[in-house]
Amino acid sequence: MISDSDDALNWDGDEGAAPAAPSPTASGAKASAPTDGPSDDPALPDGWNAVGKGSEAVGRVESEGSERASLSTAMLLTVGIVGGIYLLFSIGWVVGGLRLKPLANLIVADAMYVPWFVLAVAAPALWFLAVWVLTRAKAAWIRIGLLLLGVVLLVPWPFVTVGVIGS
Structure with a gap:
């Protein structure tokens, strides 16, 4: 038994x-x-x-x-750090875009501002997802290079220039 x-x-x-x-x-x-x-x-x-x-x-x-090949520790750390930067960029686009909205209302209507605001907030996540999916079979340096290119291109300039408090 x-x-x-x-x-x-x-x-x-x-x-x-x-x-x-x-x-x-x-x-x-x-x-x-x-x-x-x-x-x-x-x-x-x-x-x-x-x-x-x-x-x-x-x-x-x-x-x-x-x-599937598993990711190395260095690659996991790099992807995690860059993913965190992209998350901060999305938050920066929200904060900077909301601070910029009163000034933008002088130039454009809400119907024009809101879709581009939503796209700007989603751009870091979309870039990360696109790089992750499209570089699946590529070398690791290509994936890292494209992720770092996104870090340079997707800087939330309204937050950087105006900031949280504004001037």
Whole structure:
């Protein structure tokens, strides 16, 4: 009889089988890549192959394009810092744009000012999203370069020139 704590380690129908000894791949060693051919084991569903020695482990066969490379620590830190700068830029566009609105009402109507104000507030987030999606398969230096270009181009000039208090 299998206890409740051992129940999580077994599949349904394995009541009579003894628990398998841990394999060398379970101790932290890298597992071998899945085979590309169809599985010889009729018990496995379509698209699944046995991985490792024999049928110790079962893994889903992934297409070559579905594997993603993880980001390095330096890249994660850089993306996080630049993302924080973009968030501050959006806040700066809100504060600076609201301070600039009374002066802008002398020149343009609200129907012209509000859409451009909303676009200016959303521009840093849109730039970040566009760079993130469009540079997915590119080198890391291209992604960083475009993110830093956005930092230069999207400076909230109404906030920089007028500030919170204004003059």
